[in-house]
Amino acid sequence: MADTPKDKIKYGLLKFIDLSGFKVFDPPVRLAFGEDPKKQISEIGKFMILPIIFVSLCIFIWSAVAPTHKTKSGAAPTPKQVWGAWEDNSRFGEREDEKLEDYELSGEARTARITEVESRISELEAESLKLEEASTIAAEKGAAITAKQIAPLSAQLDELKAEIKTAKASRKIALENLAAKVAAGESPASSVLTLVQQQSETAEAEKEKRKILDDQIKEIRDNPPESIKAAQLAANKAADEIQHFKKRLDILNTSNKEVKKAALLAKVDTDEAILAASTDPSEIISKSKSIVTNTENAASVDEQRFAPTATIAWQTKRSLATVFVGFLIAAIVAIPVGIMCGLNKIVMACLTPIISIFRPVSPVVWLLIFQIVVGAFFLPDPAKHPLFTTLNQDYWFGWIKNPIAFLNTNPAMIFSACTVAMCALWPALVNTALGVSAIDKDHLNVARVLKLGFWARLFKIVIPSSLPLVFAGLRISLGVGWMVLIAAEALSSSDGLGKFVWDEYQNGSSQSFANIILACFIVGIIGFFLDRIMIILQRLVSFDDGSSTA
């Protein structure tokens, strides 16, 4: 291979693709560099196009089947609805971010923002008016169309009703006549029974006919033309947008940090003025009290945060933070213990019963146990426990900006993290023990000949040679941890993707069904990327692999 810069880029890219395990992108890269196009195109066809077609087919089947399955909270969501849920959720997230920004704005930026928002509102209102009109017109048109469709049916229905009425009357007369005959002894009594039976059957048939017509009319009424729905939706959306901007204006004008503080300080000023001039003892007391509390409040405004809203982005971040903490605890415990197990058969024998018994225990049980056991540390008032006050402080030591303050750590999060750690512990531990005990005997012989001490043997031979298996274990651990986390969050109501799913389930609307499917995809995609990261790490520490270079 020639070592031109182009080739360097090419092989660099290919190496990265190989390292990250995205083998699928190998042929396109080679094709882009013009290497054996025929072969690459056939590879792309086989390993990219066909899978894409297959996945598209699955999505197509999904969108075809979903509407036919009616659940208690509406039809199962189609891919389109799930995408809609994604858009709604991301819009919600953006709006929350805007509100937060507005809350923090001060000085000229705030006034500039106010004019901006105001002008946007007037724009939107004009637009909304138009949409509203269009919606009304569409509704009228739709109503006309519906009426037109219904008219012949309702005429039929009226006819049928009249027919049924006359038939009913005639049946009544016939029955009465027969009864009279029976009473006179001209007919046997059983004939009345037969007639009643016959009549009830015809009545039933009439009812059936009527129901069919009724249903047809109802169907037309319930399904107004799509244009009406679309117009309605557009109008609603515009109204929603206006509401959002009005809320922003409200925040900017009244609940903004700076405004709040200024208002409180102004109050203090007026109170001070009154206090200076006052001669009434009770007024002096009340004003003094008010000055003190307001000054305190004004000072605390700086520390107040705009309460984080449970947007899906925030939930995801919290889930990631929780799984990271849990995984870290698992790794810190599992690796040293695993090394000890691998090195010493007695330690292994001591720990085997514990590992074998606790490994199969369900995460749900661990969660409950941790809620009780770990929860005891946070008594009596978890919110005031130093751990949480420290983790949720805006600034540490008054000047280091706390990067995790936004997570709003709480006991439930700790319990979830502990559960993750407990369940993620085992694969890492077992694999580490395996990796350590499976060291090449030759390497140990070398260590013996060289008379390496315990620590040199541990760090120069044992750990490096078991690293690939350790990382394989950590990879499984992270996968298990992520899976367990979602369940733990759902059960412990710790904010995160699991709780998101649980809340949506409790909501029980058709939109929330789409949200659950959306969360399912988000969980899956994040899990996939976590796994990839671990694969890359594993490959980097694998010395046998040509891709690792020190």
Added chain:
Amino acid sequence: MSTTALPRAVEIYNLVKEYPNPYGDDFRVVENFNLNIQEGEFISLIGHSGCGKSTVLTMLAGLNEISDGGIIVGKKEIDSPGPDRAVVFQAPCLMPWLNAFQNVMLGVKNVYPHATKAERKQIVEHSLSVVGLADAMKKYPRELSGGLQQRVGIARAIALQPKVLLLDEPFGRLDSLTRMELQDVIIDILAREKLTAMIVTHDVDEAVFMADRCVMMSNGPKAGVGEILEIGFPRPRNRVEVFQDPKFFEYREHLLAFLEQRAHFKGSSRTFSNGDTMGYCDIIGEELEKTATARASSVA
């Protein structure tokens, strides 16, 4: 024999390797193995596969427990491995996560605890350049061929400045060209460093070309020293000269004859009470010539 006057570097007396059998009757691989090695002497240990020659070497290295008898190296009875007996294994056994330099340094750090960093570095660099790897110090094992990897293995062994260098079929996995190169490397090193060495091999040419004495082991179980053959070539040895010497063929035929015939007979092993053995080169009688001609005719 003039060499007998030299001090003994290694004494192996009544060496036994026994593997316990769960049904009570223990399995003796090696029994009554006696051998003295003089300082600076190069011994080759040859025998059929599985006869226990590697077992003897690993016991000498201290990697294999001694069941009975004993081994004295430098006036001390050994009971564990140590850097005074450096081993070159059949596989290079390099740590794949360390480069050539670091692999050699691994032992050097322990053996020279009081040396300065620069001194250690010098030792490592010296031993790597002795084996011809001065340019490949920063290379990782996977970037080196099998032969070069084995050179690192040799460098690691000689960097310890051992009393005895133990070579356990060091070239068994290499092609014949590389093998010859490495044989020369070892011979050069031994000539320069005046090391005592023992090589386990089943290559007859190698055994004759490299060693001062060839120890032929009888077949196991209960293997011992079958015969000892003095190789009379002067050192330093030159491959071409040695291989053209008619004596080379005599030695070679002798070894082959032993391996083909005598080693198979149980109880044929000859052990000597004082642990020393007289040379056999003077009795390559008619018998051996016969075998040689028989072989030649069979080839033709």
